[in-house]
Amino acid sequence: xxxxxxxxxxxxxxxxxxxxxxxxxxxxxxxxxxxxxxxxxxxxxxxxxxxxxxxxxxxxxxxxxxxxxxxxxxxxxxxxxxxxxxxxxxxxxxxxxxxxxxxxxxxxxxxxxxxxxxxxxxxxxxxxxxxxxxxxxxxxxxxxxxxxxxxxxxxxxxxxxxxxxxxxxxxxxxxxxxxxxxxxxxxxxxxxxxxxxxxxxxxxxxxxxxxxxxxxxxxxxxxxxxxxxxxxxxxxxxxxxxxxxxxxxxxxxxxxxxxxxxxxxxxxxxxxxxxxxxxxxxxxxxxxxxxxxxxxxxxxxxxxxxxxxxxxxxxxxxxxxxxxxxxxxxxxxxxxxxxxxxxxxxxxxxxxxxxxxxxxxxxxxxxxxxxxxxxxxxxxxxxxxxxxxxxxxxxxxxxxxxxxxxxxxxxxxxxxxxxxxxxxxxxxxxxxxxxxxxxxxxxxxxxxxxxxxxxxxxxxxxxxxxxxxxxx
Amino acid sequence: xxxxxxxxxxxxxxxxxxxxxxxxxxxxxxxxxxxxxxxxxxxxxxxxxxxxxxxxxxxxxxxxxxxxxxxxxxxxxxxxxxxxxxxxxxxxxxxxxxxxxxxxxxxxxxxxxxxxxxxxxxxxxxxxxxxxxxxxxxxxxxxxxxxxxxxxxxxxxxxxxxxxxxxxxxxxxxxxxxxxxxxxxxxxxxxxxxxx
Numbered sequence: 316x317x318x319x320x321x322x323x324x325x326x327x328x329x330x331x332x333x334x335x336x337x338x339x340x341x342x343x344x345x346x347x348x349x350x351x352x353x354x355x356x357x358x359x360x361x362x363x364x365x366x367x368x369x370x371x372x373x374x375x376x377x378x379x380x381x382x383x384x385x386x387x388x389x390x391x392x393x394x395x396x397x398x399x400x401x402x403x404x405x406x407x408x409x410x411x412x413x414x415x416x417x418x419x420x421x422x423x424x425x426x427x428x429x430x431x432x433x434x435x436x437x438x439x440x441x442x443x444x445x446x447x448x449x450x451x452x453x454x455x456x457x458x459x460x461x462x463x464x465x466x467x468x469x470x471x472x473x474x475x476x477x478x479x480x481x482x483x484x485x486x487x488x489x490x491x492x493x494x495x496x497x498x499x500x501x502x503x504x505x506x507x508x509x510x511x512x513x514x515x516x517x518x519x520x521x522x523x524x525x526x527x528x529x530x531x532x533x534x535x536x537x538x539x540x541x542x543x544x545x546x547x548x549x550x551x552x553x554x555x556x557x558x559x560x561x562x563x564x565x566x567x568x569x570x571x572x573x574x575x576x577x578x579x580x581x582x583x584x585x586x587x588x589x590x591x592x593x594x595x596x597x598x599x600x601x602x603x604x605x606x607x608x609x610x611x612x613x614x615x616x617x618x619x620x621x622x623x624x625x626x627x628x629x630x631x632x633x634x635x636x637x638x639x640x641x642x643x644x645x646x647x648x649x650x651x652x653x654x655x656x657x658x659x660x661x662x663x664x665x666x667x668x669x670x671x672x673x674x675x676x677x678x679x680x681x682x683x684x685x686x687x688x689x690x691x692x693x694x695x696x697x698x699x700x701x702x703x704x705x706x707x708x709x710x711x712x713x714x715x716x717x718x719x720x721x722x723x724x725x726x727x728x729x730x731x732x733x734x735x736x737x738x739x740x741x742x743x744x745x746x747x748x749x750x751x752x753x754x755x756x757x758x759x760x761x762x763x764x765x766x767x768x769x770x771x772x773x774x775x776x777x778x779x780x781x782x783x784x785x786x787x
Numbered sequence: 788x789x790x791x792x793x794x795x796x797x798x799x800x801x802x803x804x805x806x807x808x809x810x811x812x813x814x815x816x817x818x819x820x821x822x823x824x825x826x827x828x829x830x831x832x833x834x835x836x837x838x839x840x841x842x843x844x845x846x847x848x849x850x851x852x853x854x855x856x857x858x859x860x861x862x863x864x865x866x867x868x869x870x871x872x873x874x875x876x877x878x879x880x881x882x883x884x885x886x887x888x889x890x891x892x893x894x895x896x897x898x899x900x901x902x903x904x905x906x907x908x909x910x911x912x913x914x915x916x917x918x919x920x921x922x923x924x925x926x927x928x929x930x931x932x933x934x935x936x937x938x939x940x941x942x943x944x945x946x947x948x949x950x951x952x953x954x955x956x957x958x959x960x961x962x963x964x965x966x967x968x969x970x971x972x973x974x975x976x977x978x979x980x981x982x983x
Contacts, residue, residue: 467822472957
């Protein structure tokens with residue numbers, strides 16, 4: 316994708332990119348138009364301040380939408396106990412009021428994790444460019460959009476100009492061959508991929524996930540895969556739009572209606588990578604070989620099948636990997652050779668922009684149905700948005716969670732990151748459906764194992780890492 | 788943004804790979820609404836947990852260059868990671884590879900991300916550990932790093948280099964193309980959503 320745009324067959328990423336280039340000049344990054352800017356309380360206050368200092372306005376408040384998610388409590392909708400968190404939320408409210416931006420506040424029917432909001436209201440559509448001051452913006456690529464995370468300086472830039480100067484990334488195909496086996500999820504697939512290729516493999520690339528196993532995933536599953544693109548360094552992840560995409564979008568609030576729908580779908584159908592188009596890099600993953608997968612270390616590339624044992628650091632090829640594994644095992648308090656199924660868990664977290672959608676909650680509930688969370692284990696179930704919570708309750712999922720002894724909570728980022736009251740205590744070990752197992756990510760001194768929703772639920776029942784197949 | 792041309796200083800050897808932005812600054816420090824004063828959060832967990840951590844080592848106090856392992860600045864997009872490094876007093880970070888978002892954020896703030904081969908990083912670690920007073924020069928004009936009698940060149944695209952040398956503000960640069968942005972907007976498909 317570097318240099319002059321190809322005249323011949325093009326990839327999905329190239330088509331969407333080229334459709335958004337405002338200005339292109341030799342030796343400069345392309346100036347890219349941004350169709351949708353998602354805003355939350357953490358990475359925006361300094362950007363709005365920058366606008367004020369420069370006397371600038373928001374160019375397109377109608378292409379900007381905000382929600383509160385990182386700092387919000389999930390045990391109630393009224394009180395933000397931490398005054399610093401409260402100030403950050405109140406600052407967002409004032410900024411949105413001052414600059415005319417639609418905000419879904421705590422208590423609003425659409426409030427929730429910013430990457431759950433966009434798709435659920437139908438704002439996330441194929442062929443768009445979408446940014447947010449959050450690295451998991453890659454989630455929206457599941458619809459065939461170019462979606463990527465940006466820093467606060469770039470947030471200010473988009474607010475002021477609705478554009479971003481961006482160098483053309485390289486393109487990569489992840490060809491997922493074969494089919495996922497029964498009980499194996501999109502989360503297992505992406506965790507296995509990251510362990511296979513390493514945390515830096517996607518750097519500088521927009522990745523397209525392709526192949527039969529991807530085509531068979533629901534939109535929720537595709538979002539889980541795209542969401543974790545950043546965890547192996549990719550600038551963005553994409554899936555070509557198809558009938559699954561259109562069926563998901565049809566009828567949602569912001570989806571086109573009537574003739575506009577037909578026109579949109581006709582355009583979206585042209586976006587798929589052309590026969591004969593080439594990628595700068597290609598990677599192949601065999602979906603049929605993937606089994607329930609968990610992480611044992613402190614970056615998302617340090618993972619293994621649940622059936623494996625904690626690895627010996629000496630088994631890694633490079634000195635850097637050996638050192639990293641040694642450090643990780645020390646932090647995680649794990650001994651090489653221990654079967655992963657024997658690792659005891661204190662806290663189970665189901666939620667986040669990775670696995671906090673209705674399908675994820677259904678998967679966890681189906682495992683918990685008629686079972687109990689093991690004694691001494693705390694299980695938190697946090698819907699990705701207020702709308703997901705309402706939909707789950709309409710199906711009675713909350714009754715399954717409550718009956719099992721899990722906590723059924725309000726929407727937010729919750730225990731995915733240590734910014735709100737939901738945190739691990741030092742030394743506590745979690746099985747978490749979130750996206751990062753970094754040191755202290757879920758609370759200072761906390762130890763995180765990344766898992767899928769079914770593995771999370773089975774783990775809660777067993778009190779140690781487990782898959783649904785382990786339950787009697 | 789302040790200009791970056793040539794910087795000479797001493798360095799901190801951070802012998803770790805995959806230093807994610809959660810380590811550079813933990814999430815609890817992200818609740819602030821200000822843009823400066825983040826030095827207290829820099830590597831806070833590691834500084835608290837380990838008295839031997841390099842940033843706790845008095846021999847490296849006053850250093851302005853961080854020399855780190857591969858995949859520095861992965862993970863969260865938090866620009867606070869750049870602000871914390873800058874507020875601590877760092878002017879440049881040298882590593883074999885950076886997370887894309889971190890690198891972009893650093894370039895916006897005038898904290899120079901310098902990509903060097905791992906062998907060069909290892910030579911720098913050895914030199915700095917042997918003598919913490921080792922001066923390292925990061926020269927953006929010549930795209931060179933010089934230390935201990937050795938010179939390495941580093942890649943940086945012309946546009947980013949020019950912006951840093953001139954200390955230019957991106958928004959100001961983009962607003963020169965305001966007419967082109969308006970013309971592009973007029974061609975966007977009618978079915979593209981707008982927020983109500």
